[in-house]
Amino acid sequence: MPESGAPFTRDGERPVCGICPSLRLAGGAFDVHERPSKAAPFDAATGHRFTPAGVPVCVHPERVGLPAAEYATAGLPLPWETPPPASPDEVxxxxxxxxDAAPPDACAEVIERATEILRAADPELDVVAVLRTALS
Incomplete structure (x- = not known):
């Protein structure tokens, strides 16, 4: 996970807009909407989009790499911070x-957590094969 306060996206890392809140805020400090809408109008004075409560908004989930969700507004966890499922079938x-959403420094932790769940469910399971299938 990015360190607290570090921008979620670094210049050139993802094809985000020049005004994207991910360039100045950490993941979880802004919301992601499906598309531009009246729910997060563009503020010409600041050059950014905000909810009526003043939460910064990205309107291109496919560019920022996060599914649309109210991360800052509702305090939702980022995809790689959500608890893994208990069922190995859902891993x-x-x-x-x-x-897909995690920054590079969080990927190893995601894989370790998945490996632990799968091994606990079936010590004989070929964990590498399951992970390859998940990523193919």
């Missing part, structure tokens, strides 16, 4: 979603 979907 592959969780791994994929978490790794």
């Amino acid at each position: 592959a979907v969780w791994v994929r979603a978490a790794l």
Whole structure:
């Protein structure tokens, strides 16, 4: 996970807009909406989008790499911070979603957590094969 206060996206890392809050705020400190809307109008004075409560908003989830959600408004965890599912059958979907959004320094932790769940469920399971399937 990015260190507290570190921008979620660094210049050139993802194809985000020049006004994206991810360039100045840590993950979780802004909301992500599906698209521009009246729910987060553009503020010409600051050059950014905000909710009526003043929470910064990104309107391009596919560019920032986060699913649309009210991370800052509702205090939702980022995808790689959500607890992994208890059921090994659901781990592959969780791994994929978490790794798609996670910054590089959080990926090892996601894989370790998935490995622990899978090994606890079936010590004979080929964990590498399950992870490959999840990521293919």
